[in-house]
Amino acid sequence: MGPVVTHALCTSDVNRTCPRARRIAYLQARLRKRLPAPSRRSVLAQVLGLAWPVVVEQTLGMTVGLVNTYIVGHLGAAPLVAMGLCIQLSNLLIALFSAVGVGSTALVARHVGASERGEAEQVAGQSLLLALVVGWIAAVPCLLWGRSLLTALGGASDVVALGHSYLRAIGTTMPLMAVLFIGNAALRGAGDTRTPMVVMGLVNLINVGVSGSLVYGLGPLPALGVLGAGIGSAAGVGAGGLVVAIVLLQERSTAGLRVTPAALRFHPACTRRLLHIGLPGGAEQMAMRLAQLAMATAVTQLGTAAYAGHQLGIQLLSVAFMPGFAFSVAATTLVGQELGRGDPRRAEACVYTASWMTVAIMCSVGAAAFLLAQPLLQAFTPDPEAVAQGLYAVRGCALLQMPLAWYFVFSGALRGAGDTRFVLLAQAAPIWLVRLPLAFRFGIAFGMGLSGIWAGMILDMVARASLLTLRFRGGAWKWLKV
Numbered sequence: 001m002g003p004v005v006t007h008a009l010c011t012s013d014v015n016r017t018c019p020r021a022r023r024i025a026y027l028q029a030r031l032r033k034r035l036p037a038p039s040r041r042s043v044l045a046q047v048l049g050l051a052w053p054v055v056v057e058q059t060l061g062m063t064v065g066l067v068n069t070y071i072v073g074h075l076g077a078a079p080l081v082a083m084g085l086c087i088q089l090s091n092l093l094i095a096l097f098s099a100v101g102v103g104s105t106a107l108v109a110r111h112v113g114a115s116e117r118g119e120a121e122q123v124a125g126q127s128l129l130l131a132l133v134v135g136w137i138a139a140v141p142c143l144l145w146g147r148s149l150l151t152a153l154g155g156a157s158d159v160v161a162l163g164h165s166y167l168r169a170i171g172t173t174m175p176l177m178a179v180l181f182i183g184n185a186a187l188r189g190a191g192d193t194r195t196p197m198v199v200m201g202l203v204n205l206i207n208v209g210v211s212g213s214l215v216y217g218l219g220p221l222p223a224l225g226v227l228g229a230g231i232g233s234a235a236g237v238g239a240g241g242l243v244v245a246i247v248l249l250q251e252r253s254t255a256g257l258r259v260t261p262a263a264l265r266f267h268p269a270c271t272r273r274l275l276h277i278g279l280p281g282g283a284e285q286m287a288m289r290l291a292q293l294a295m296a297t298a299v300t301q302l303g304t305a306a307y308a309g310h311q312l313g314i315q316l317l318s319v320a321f322m323p324g325f326a327f328s329v330a331a332t333t334l335v336g337q338e339l340g341r342g343d344p345r346r347a348e349a350c351v352y353t354a355s356w357m358t359v360a361i362m363c364s365v366g367a368a369a370f371l372l373a374q375p376l377l378q379a380f381t382p383d384p385e386a387v388a389q390g391l392y393a394v395r396g397c398a399l400l401q402m403p404l405a406w407y408f409v410f411s412g413a414l415r416g417a418g419d420t421r422f423v424l425l426a427q428a429a430p431i432w433l434v435r436l437p438l439a440f441r442f443g444i445a446f447g448m449g450l451s452g453i454w455a456g457m458i459l460d461m462v463a464r465a466s467l468l469t470l471r472f473r474g475g476a477w478k479w480l481k482v
Helices: 012-017 021-033 040-073 077-113 117-144 146-152 157-171 174-189 194-214 226-249 268-300 304-341 344-371 373-380 384-399 401-417 420-445 450-474
Strands: none
Touching: 040 077, 040 174, 040 194, 040 226, 040 304, 040 344, 040 373, 077 117, 077 146, 077 157, 077 174, 077 226, 077 268, 077 304, 077 401, 077 420, 117 146, 117 157, 117 174, 117 226, 117 268, 146 157, 157 174, 157 226, 174 194, 174 226, 174 304, 194 226, 268 304, 268 420, 268 450, 304 344, 304 373, 304 384, 304 401, 304 450, 344 373, 344 384, 344 401, 373 384, 384 401, 384 450, 401 420, 401 450, 420 450
């Protein structure tokens, strides 16, 4: 971009009112500071410094699901399906948290980049207040309507009975789960990805200990089956939420982010900014989760073994998703912070660096899973029909790793810039216009089963990745005001 400025220097008052003030201020900063071109080594170090703790954090978090799947999978197909349907429902409810978490990460990152520490702490405080609100909203369906929701998803009577108890267990700690999710989002925005990593390690340890003791009954403890896995998950996330709250209230994070009593008072203007950025992110996640529920309904029509294999495949390949999510978080934080500093060129360099690293890692894991699909599935369940069906899911997941990697990084980058409305469009349109119609047509109408359903999912991801890549390359995100 050429260093030509045709406007006079905007004052602080003009910056609040002039719609072009952000672009003008950046151009003037370039003239004053002569920002150097970012070096590859510094960009790589910056990206990796943020991303590797998130990889560990998300791997630990996913281990919670993998451990519970491993434990419950040996009880039979019905318990496995019950827990799978409950996870689908809880993921839909957790999408509410994204409406706050996305806005919190983007705004905290922008203020930290601009050295506006007080504003960043105010955003974090409002995020915690909203976390409690959305957490209680998410708890109501789990506690009151779990049986009806599982029945609506096509669960058989034995599956519904098992899943109902699991939903009630996790529903009791939904508010603390919201604090864990949204509090970690604020910490990442400040550049602290190590504290969430440590907290998720604690969550994992508690879940392993409690679930392992209660599912089968260890010593004098009762054997609770699926309910035991629900109690273990609830205990882990509940403890994690409490720890994150303490970290933010007592300034224990490595980024020095602290939520003061003043920041916990309701600030309407700050809350509106959070929701302005975050609501499209929440709607995006809700659209995705609703589509996943619709997909679950389609898979249940193929039988219990097909759904069990489908769920096992997703759980196993979720390990490959973790690097993508980690670099997505890094892209969100880095874009927000670098735009706050007035350096979109470095933000762009960080995103492209993250994208190629994500492609390399996810494709490598996907290739290994494709080749080792059968022994991996057999380690989790002795049911030969579930293993046979799971092969379609594992290999389908492996094939979509490349477009999924691009989707992760570019969606994270656009969220960090505040362009959440386009991300919503690029997420919702392909899901509902490509994935669901093709999955039902291939999988159900044409009788292709799980292979047809996964073909629709792969084409959906290609469409999403293409839309987001074109948007990022257009560059309009560099001048968005948040």
